[in-house]
Amino acid sequence: MDEAGILRDLRAILGDRGVVADAAGMQPYLEDWTDRFHGRALAVARPASTEEVVGVVALAREHGLGLVPQGGRTSLAAGATPDASGGNLLLSLERMNRILAIDRVGLSVAVEAGAIVDTVRDALREVGRDLPISFGASGSATIGGVAATNAGGANVLRYGMTGRFVLGLEAVLADGTVVGGVTPLHKDNAGLNWPQLLVGSEGTLGIVTRAVLKIHPLNGHVCAALLSVADVATALTLYELAVDRVGERLSAFELMSGSAVRRVETALKTASPIPVSPWMLLIEAASVSASVEADFASFVEAAMEAGLVEDGTIAASGEQAAAFWRLRESLTEAEAKTGPSAKHDVSVPIAALPEFVEAATAALAELDPGLQPNVFGHVGDGNLHFNVLGVDEATRHHVNQSVHDVVASFGGSISAEHGIGQYRLEEAYRLLPDAQLRLQERLKQALDPGGLFNPGKVFRRRPE
Ligand SMILES: Cc1cc2nc3c(=O)[nH]c(=O)nc-3n(C[C@H](O)[C@H](O)[C@H](O)COP(=O)(O)OP(=O)(O)OC[C@H]3O[C@@H](n4cnc5c(N)ncnc54)[C@H](O)[C@@H]3O)c2cc1C
Structure with a gap:
């Protein structure tokens, strides 16, 4: 690989401000929030416009490089952390962080994908409106990131997950096509509701560059x-x-x-x-x-x-x-400070929560009485973070399987909020229905046949 040539071309597209390639500068972009996954990459591309994103996508395609989209890097599924190959480019949306339009009457906000969730929220509050997407990392997470993970948070029981806010998206596809826009339409049934296909796709189907979101009155x-x-x-x-x-x-x-x-x-x-x-x-x-x-x-x-x-x-x-x-x-954060944990971000039918906690706690005790559950979550969503402390790398696999088997016995989901990323890839392929996995792979094949976007996340292998 002609690394120097690639960096030269990248600088030609993005300018010096748009490229980070030195080891110290790249370090924060290579680390997972949980500090468990560490990757390598050729460089960090920091485009300032949709046109520049298109340029980076073309360069990556030309050289067969994987592209790892990044927002605020708060993923709890190691979705934004590159693999260890060093052959990927990171694509950080951090410079595309403008609020483009607030429509108080039409109840919408249009933003660039790198805008920080809480920053958008604060701007809306100043004009008596609100974007009720709220969680422990919403001060760092971006609109593109919450759309790409369909993030939830504390207010889901009333307002739904991020997908419910998305009125429209602009995205760059793997062939360089720019699709969509940020016209604030509350209703649009002209064709497939394709923006929702990108919601929760964890950077594997397209790069979200702008979004238009439904907003709400500020509750005084x-x-x-x-x-x-x-x-x-x-x-x-x-x-x-x-x-x-x-x-x-x-x-x-x-x-x-x-x-x-x-x-x-x-x-x-x-x-x-x-x-x-x-x-x-x-x-x-x-x-x-x-x-x-x-x-x-x-x-x-x-x-x-x-x-x-x-x-x-x-x-x-x-x-x-x-x-x-x-x-x-x-x-x-307190859990992270206590030591390594096995994270289980699960959902079960709401009425089954008490029985689930009992069954999962019993399954853990049977595996190893020294394991300590660290449990919290969103009752109204049937979503618990049934995390387990005292786990080392040797036991992690068994702990994950044990908790997820209990989840499966309740007909639940192994990821209510955080996504599959790298963290749950093995378990997704063990537990998701085969028909769903095949459908996902067909969509990936159709939209990103070269496996350009976010290799090693959500999908076990690159498309054939
Ligand atoms: C302390 C803490 C509390 C949390 N609490 C919750 C919670 O209550 N509920 C909840 O749902 N989640 C929660 N999360 C996880 C949450 O899903 C993520 O923090 C957030 O959605 C990711 O946004 P980000 O901008 O940091 O994206 P990143 O972490 O940078 O990326 C996340 C994924 O999205 C992709 N991506 C990012 N930007 C784009 C883009 N523009 N286009 C395409 N793909 C993109 C990445 O490739 C990656 O796969 C929490 C995280 C932390 C650290």
Whole structure:
């Protein structure tokens, strides 16, 4: 491979600012957020426009290089980390980070793919609108990244995953075609709904360069409660009560195991606002109307009167609510600080959550009583992060299989949010239905026959 020639051509397309090829400069782009996967690459391409992305795609195709799209590199599936071959180019969208248009009346925002989720959200809040995509890394994750992973987060039970926000995308395909745009149409049934094909495709079918997203009114009245419950079954009873009392204004219903909260206290020196109990819930309701406050308070009161809640408090101020959320959003970081873990981002039917936790905990204890589950997640989505601490590389495989077999026995999914990437590739090929795997491979073959985009992720082999 004529590396020097490739770098010269890359610089001709992108200019010096658009290329990082020195070892120190490239280092952060080669590492996975969990620090488990480390790759190598020829260079980092940092285009500043869709035309420059097209140029990089053409160069990669000409030289048979893999192209690894990157946004904020917060993937929890090692989706944005290159393999160890050193033969790939990284394609970072970080310079394409502009907010192109906010339409207050038409309820849409158009952005470049490298725009940071929280930055877009902050800009919308200033004009009384909101993009309720919120999770522990949304201060670094990009719009292209959340679209490519169909990310969820705390507000999915009310607003859905990122795909539900996508009104349209602009993308560069493997043959260099630019498809789509950012005209804010709320309805468009003229042909296939192809943008949704790229949603959740983890950079394997096309490069998202711009997006137009549905936005929502900013809820001026937000209520949050942090409550202790004895077990997951009680959490579910409480969820049912919240749905009855708060209805569609319920915007988050987050479950945290007491041991996960204790890890935040010890690893990050952040105290829980209420005494730690076996299970804790962070519940939020939000509305443009003040009436939500009385309804939320009466829901919490009813829960206490029914003896469902052991302890708890309703946030008296925005700062207190923010402290509740800091606790919730620190769980992943605290886990990372505690040591290596096996991550299981699973979903099961909501009603099966208590039984699932019991069965998966029992399966782990049978495998090795020293393994410690670190459990938290989104009750209203049937989605738990059933992570396991105390895992080394020798046991990881067995731990993954053991938890995922329990998930499969409930008809669940081995990735509710984070995607397959590299992390779950082996398990995806073990557990996904054969018909689904073949369909995915046919789509890959049709859109990216040369296997240009994100090699080694989602698909086990390059197309033939
Ligand atoms: C602390 C923490 C908490 C998290 N919590 C949640 C959560 O609650 N819910 C949830 O769903 N997820 C969560 N995540 C994971 C979440 O999916 C990712 O953080 C986010 O979606 C990735 O965005 P990114 O810009 O960092 O993309 P990257 O990590 O850079 O890339 C992610 C994938 O998308 C591809 N990609 C990136 N940009 C593009 C593009 N422009 N075009 C095509 N492909 C692209 C990459 O190739 C890769 O496969 C969490 C992550 C962390 C670190």
